[in-house]
Amino acid sequence: MKIGILALQGDFAEHGSMLKKLGVETVEVRLPEHLNGLHGLIIPGGESTTIGKLAVAYGLMDPLREFGKSHAIWGTCAGAIFLSNDIGRDQPLLGLMNIKVQRNAFGRQVDSFETDLEIEELYKATRTKHPYHAVFIRAPIIQSVGGNAKVLSALEDGRIVAAQQGHLLATSFHPELTDDTRFHEYFISLAG
Amino acid sequence: MQAKTGTWTEKKGLAQMLKGGVIMDVVNVEHARIAEDAGACAVMALERVPADIRADGGVVRMSDPDMILKIMDAVSIPVMAKCRIGHFVEAQILESIGVDYIDESEVLTPADEEHHILKHNFKVPFVCGCRNIGEALRRIGEGAAMIRTKGEAGTGDVVEAVRHARTVMGAIRQLQTMGDEELMAYAKNNGAPYELVKETKELGRMPVVNFAAGGVATPADAALMMQLGVDGVFVGSGIFKSGDPARRAQAIVKSVTHYQDASILAEVSKNLGEAMVGRNVSQMPEGDKIAGRGW
Numbered sequence: 290m291k292i293g294i295l296a297l298q299g300d301f302a303e304h305g306s307m308l309k310k311l312g313v314e315t316v317e318v319r320l321p322e323h324l325n326g327l328h329g330l331i332i333p334g335g336e337s338t339t340i341g342k343l344a345v346a347y348g349l350m351d352p353l354r355e356f357g358k359s360h361a362i363w364g365t366c367a368g369a370i371f372l373s374n375d376i377g378r379d380q381p382l383l384g385l386m387n388i389k390v391q392r393n394a395f396g397r398q399v400d401s402f403e404t405d406l407e408i409e410e411l412y413k414a415t416r417t418k419h420p421y422h423a424v425f426i427r428a429p430i431i432q433s434v435g436g437n438a439k440v441l442s443a444l445e446d447g448r449i450v451a452a453q454q455g456h457l458l459a460t461s462f463h464p465e466l467t468d469d470t471r472f473h474e475y476f477i478s479l480a481g
Numbered sequence: 482m483q484a485k486t487g488t489w490t491e492k493k494g495l496a497q498m499l500k501g502g503v504i505m506d507v508v509n510v511e512h513a514r515i516a517e518d519a520g521a522c523a524v525m526a527l528e529r530v531p532a533d534i535r536a537d538g539g540v541v542r543m544s545d546p547d548m549i550l551k552i553m554d555a556v557s558i559p560v561m562a563k564c565r566i567g568h569f570v571e572a573q574i575l576e577s578i579g580v581d582y583i584d585e586s587e588v589l590t591p592a593d594e595e596h597h598i599l600k601h602n603f604k605v606p607f608v609c610g611c612r613n614i615g616e617a618l619r620r621i622g623e624g625a626a627m628i629r630t631k632g633e634a635g636t637g638d639v640v641e642a643v644r645h646a647r648t649v650m651g652a653i654r655q656l657q658t659m660g661d662e663e664l665m666a667y668a669k670n671n672g673a674p675y676e677l678v679k680e681t682k683e684l685g686r687m688p689v690v691n692f693a694a695g696g697v698a699t700p701a702d703a704a705l706m707m708q709l710g711v712d713g714v715f716v717g718s719g720i721f722k723s724g725d726p727a728r729r730a731q732a733i734v735k736s737v738t739h740y741q742d743a744s745i746l747a748e749v750s751k752n753l754g755e756a757m758v759g760r761n762v763s764q765m766p767e768g769d770k771i772a773g774r775g776w
Contacts, residue, residue, distance in 0.1 A: 298738060334497070336523070338517060338520065403490060424490055426498055427559065463494065
């Protein structure tokens with residue numbers, strides 16, 4: 290199992306450490322040829338505008354779209370924005386997932402928060418029951434899901450914070466900033 | 482569960498999102514938009530870039546909140562702003578208007594020559610400058626959730642940025658070879674909190690994100706700092722004091738992502754126009770240097 294991490298900008302090293310804990314080989318992806326031989330790809334947190342511009346500049350948009358047709362991709366925060374097909378403003382998007390996303394949906398940094406989430410799919414996949422502690426940083430929300438995308442988790446007020454569409458996964462929070470490896474295990478099961 | 486805001490994880494976490502990126506000094510809305518379009522991961526809103534601060538002299542204070550708010554409205558990326566060392570009321574004001582990060586900065590005139598701000602008292606995260614590991618860990622001890630090596634701001638001369646980054650990285654390497662029983666003496670000799678010395682040894686890196694600052698003027702400078710081991714780069718006067726700011730800004734963003742790829746670095750270094758004129762730090766009178774501010 291070899292998982293790529295898009296390393297244009299953001300917390301790609303943190304995802305790398307999580308995968309290392311799980312014994313998975315990782316590759317930093319900065320150019321299209323780095324996608325060769327990968328079983329899945331993580332798009333990390335960071336600034337979605339920066340990641341999008343660099344992906345366009347280095348010809349990664351179409352190779353990433355092609356990769357996503359047959360491989361697992363997981364976007365956290367900025368990565369979820371990049372995977373979506375609508376964010377209501379003009380910036381480069383992969384458009385792989387049928388989700389509408391709103392950037393900085395909770396406000397500015399002083400409004401960033403941590404909370405516990407109930408995620409049934411995650412409990413089933415990892416045979417656990419304790420809540421998932423999620424870290425939101427200037428986080429987006431998923432305003433709606435369409436087509437075959439489904440909701441994985443929502444806040445108590447109903448706002449969607451995780452969605453899945455087949456082998457594609459989007460979370461508005463950052464599992465890579467916690468010690469809980471369950472989300473990474475879940476993603477590996479989609480990639481394998 | 483009640484949602485928690487302003488936690489240490491949140492403060493440190495935003496800096497982690499900035500890694501591998503370039504934070505650019507901007508003095509107005511137009512600059513901020515150029516920076517965002519070029520791919521900056523955040524902007525630092527201030528009234529004058531350090532090169533102009535040097536030229537103008539006088540007491541340098543927090544920027545007008547109205548100017549900072551206009552920049553916050555104009556861009557979607559995080560906005561940072563500077564307060565004076567020890568000036569916790571400027572920090573309270575910046576927190577109240579909702580800036581995403583506060584830089585308690587030696588570029589402004591210090592308000593307190595003995596104490597820095599107790600940054601744990603705030604919900605907003607802080608970044609602080611350092612010249613060595615002791616200074617960095619003291620700032621983290623006070624609650625800084627991000628560190629930048631100081632360099633010498635407003636000079637366009639990378640030599641001090643290199644000195645400070647090498648000093649910090651060297652100390653981290655040295656710590657990793659030390660026995661645990663040597664750490665207390667190390668903490669004492671470097672004026673650093675013992676627990677943070679221990680944590681730095683265990684992690685093999687600083688406990689928070691560490692960017693380079695102060696003198697980065699070219700894509701090659703930025704990549705040099707990245708290869709020396711920093712997590713990202715602040716560029717102050719280097720962009721908007723150059724001949725073609727938009728082009729240079731884009732080139733520096735690309736150089737930080739592809740910092741290990743010399744052929745890409747060559748490509749992005751082409752035809753950038755005039756770099757900022759710059760000032761040799763080695764020929765500067767001691768009194769003109771600002772990196773020494775901070776205790």
